[in-house]
Amino acid sequence: MKKVVIIGAGPAGLSCAYKLLSNNKNIEVIVLEEDSQVGGISKTINYKGNRMDVGGHRFFTKNEEVKKFWLKILPLQGKKAYDDILLELDKSLKKGGPDPEKEDRVMLVRNRVSRIYYNKKFFDYPVNLNFKTLKNMGLVTSINCGFSYIKSSLFKLEETSLENFYINSFGKKLYSMFFKEYTTKVWGREPKDIDPSWGSQRAKGISIRKVISDYFHRLFKIKNKNKAKSLIEEFLYPKYGPGELYEYVAEEIEKMGGKIYLNSKVTKINNENNKIKSISYMNNNKKIDINCDIVVSSMPMKDLVNDMNKIPKNIKDISNNLPYRDFITIGVLVDKLNLKPHKTIKTIHGSISDNWIYVQDPSVTMGRVQIFNNWSPYMVKSPKDTIWMGLEYFCSEGDSFWNKSDKELTKLAAEELKRMGFIKDKIIDSYVYRVKKAYPAYFDSYSEIDKLREYLNDYENLYCIGRNGTHSYNNMDHSIYSGFVCADMIKKNNHDLDKLWNINVDSSYQEEK
Numbered sequence: 001m002k003k004v005v006i007i008g009a010g011p012a013g014l015s016c017a018y019k020l021l022s023n024n025k026n027i028e029v030i031v032l033e034e035d036s037q038v039g040g041i042s043k044t045i046n047y048k049g050n051r052m053d054v055g056g057h058r059f060f061t062k063n064e065e066v067k068k069f070w071l072k073i074l075p076l077q078g079k080k081a082y083d084d085i086l087l088e089l090d091k092s093l094k095k096g097g098p099d100p101e102k103e104d105r106v107m108l109v110r111n112r113v114s115r116i117y118y119n120k121k122f123f124d125y126p127v128n129l130n131f132k133t134l135k136n137m138g139l140v141t142s143i144n145c146g147f148s149y150i151k152s153s154l155f156k157l158e159e160t161s162l163e164n165f166y167i168n169s170f171g172k173k174l175y176s177m178f179f180k181e182y183t184t185k186v187w188g189r190e191p192k193d194i195d196p197s198w199g200s201q202r203a204k205g206i207s208i209r210k211v212i213s214d215y216f217h218r219l220f221k222i223k224n225k226n227k228a229k230s231l232i233e234e235f236l237y238p239k240y241g242p243g244e245l246y247e248y249v250a251e252e253i254e255k256m257g258g259k260i261y262l263n264s265k266v267t268k269i270n271n272e273n274n275k276i277k278s279i280s281y282m283n284n285n286k287k288i289d290i291n292c293d294i295v296v297s298s299m300p301m302k303d304l305v306n307d308m309n310k311i312p313k314n315i316k317d318i319s320n321n322l323p324y325r326d327f328i329t330i331g332v333l334v335d336k337l338n339l340k341p342h343k344t345i346k347t348i349h350g351s352i353s354d355n356w357i358y359v360q361d362p363s364v365t366m367g368r369v370q371i372f373n374n375w376s377p378y379m380v381k382s383p384k385d386t387i388w389m390g391l392e393y394f395c396s397e398g399d400s401f402w403n404k405s406d407k408e409l410t411k412l413a414a415e416e417l418k419r420m421g422f423i424k425d426k427i428i429d430s431y432v433y434r435v436k437k438a439y440p441a442y443f444d445s446y447s448e449i450d451k452l453r454e455y456l457n458d459y460e461n462l463y464c465i466g467r468n469g470t471h472s473y474n475n476m477d478h479s480i481y482s483g484f485v486c487a488d489m490i491k492k493n494n495h496d497l498d499k500l501w502n503i504n505v506d507s508s509y510q511e512e513k
């Protein structure tokens with residue numbers, strides 16, 4: 001019987017374990033997870049009955065296999081959710097599907113509402129050419145935006161940086177309002193110092209021309225097949241947040257005989273002659289060694305290489321210089337927001353209906369606000385009387401922001417919310433959560449990543465999957481798919497790792513956040 005050890009119980013590791021064990025009794029699967037719960041970055045944190053999604057995870061995919069998997073684990077809602085009932089909203093429901101008021105194992109269909117907060121005003125996201133936008137910008141700024149867009153369309157800059165890519169796509173004025181500050185907040189680098197390929201991947205499909213075309217299609221109610229991708233207006237979301245899905249996947253894995261060891265951090269990969277012989281992990285301060293026939297790693301490539309023996313210096317240098325961006329999310333509970341609700345989209349808490357807001361205002365350090373009530377009312381203990389938010393701050397592990405105490409961070413968050421006019425009163429409660437290596441970045445030694453991947457290809461029983469496991473800017477669907485592909489390869493004794501390295505390279509869909 002083959003013994004497969006999977007490192008990491010995030011979407012990639014769990015989907016690999018699930019697929020390996022499906023219809024296959026001839027395999028032993030052990031998943032080692034450093035954290036005390038499953039789900040990786042896509043887990044849900046339960047803080048005193050209020051649930052936090054570490055980022056706000058929309059379930060959206062073009063991959064039918066992944067979608068089928070999601071809906072097998074959590075079937076689509078057959079009855080209205082709590083807020084839809086109270087608001088008497090129409091909802092398309094799946095006949096025979098579960099009732100979210102009575103059952104937990106249910107996938108909800110949610111409306112997507114998100115805006116940009118800039119200069120103390122709200123703008124539609126993606127930027128919409130309506131009267132409100134022009135009014136918010138003012139006549140002079142609107143004219144400036146128009147002229148600068150025309151100029152950038154006529155005189156294209158050489159695309160040597162992300163800055164030039166954005167200016168060519170949107171014009172200098174819109175770039176400076178809506179892209180420069182936010183990109184710098186997220187990545188800790190200005191767009192002029194970022195490779196343009198990053199933008200063409202992330203902003204693929206979002207262009208002023210598409211925004212204009214979508215505007216006219218909406219105006220005349222014509223179905224637009226080529227809708228820009230950031231205009232997706234519905235998404236799937238588990239009743240209790242993304243982690244709920246992975247908790248059920250873990251349950252299924254265990255039912256099929258797989259083992260998942262939590263609080264088990266892999267600290268050593270014992271490699272010899274292009275083969276991994278065993279793995280050491282720490283559990284409860286105890287070092288445990290485990291033999292393996294095959295290793296599937298979804299842990300960060302940098303950590304994997306550091307845990308291996310006798311790595312050539314050039315390979316170690318590449319992996320040590322792989323960049324990441326880290327992030328802190330602060331759960332904040334308030335009884336109300338000091339903001340005007342949307343006129344058309346009602347909520348049961350009486351405030352704004354956004355799922356999330358991009359904070360592009362340079363006067364605060366906050367990057368994004370999630371309003372969990374609007375993702376799912378079941379995320380919040382008292383969804384009518386309180387508003388439970390996730391305030392997101394991008395930073396780097398070990399920098400002065402990262403090292404602030406929880407108390408300092410909460411104080412800053414409350415001050416910024418007041419300065420932005422979101423709240424007037426004190427916050428009721430808060431919870432600070434730090435996420436290491438939230439974003440694998442494409443700078444520095446990333447340009448040499450092929451050498452590192454080629455080196456790892458030579459380990460005949462090692463497979464790398466997932467977001468940090470392949471250092472690819474994956475969404476959940478890419479990571480899950482990489483787990484599936486890897487399981488198929490293992491079943492067929494195939495070791496063509498290029499398939500795994502390239503999972504999201506040609507993908508036509510990149511979710512915009």
Ligand SMILES: Cc1cc2nc3c(=O)[nH]c(=O)nc-3n(C[C@H](O)[C@H](O)[C@H](O)COP(=O)(O)OP(=O)(O)OC[C@H]3O[C@@H](n4cnc5c(N)ncnc54)[C@H](O)[C@@H]3O)c2cc1C
Nearest residue numbers: 008010011012034040041055057058266299466467475476
């Ligand atoms: C802010 C934010 C918002 C996002 N929004 C969306 C969205 O809307 N939609 C979407 O589809 N995706 C979204 N994503 C992406 C999504 O979170 C990831 O694609 C997904 O979680 C990646 O899964 P993974 O299994 O590859 O990696 P991870 O989720 O990182 O899981 C890896 C696991 O390995 C474990 N591990 C690491 N090192 C070790 C070790 N040494 N020993 C044992 N275990 C270890 C970790 O603890 C973790 O559990 C978002 C991400 C962020 C940061």
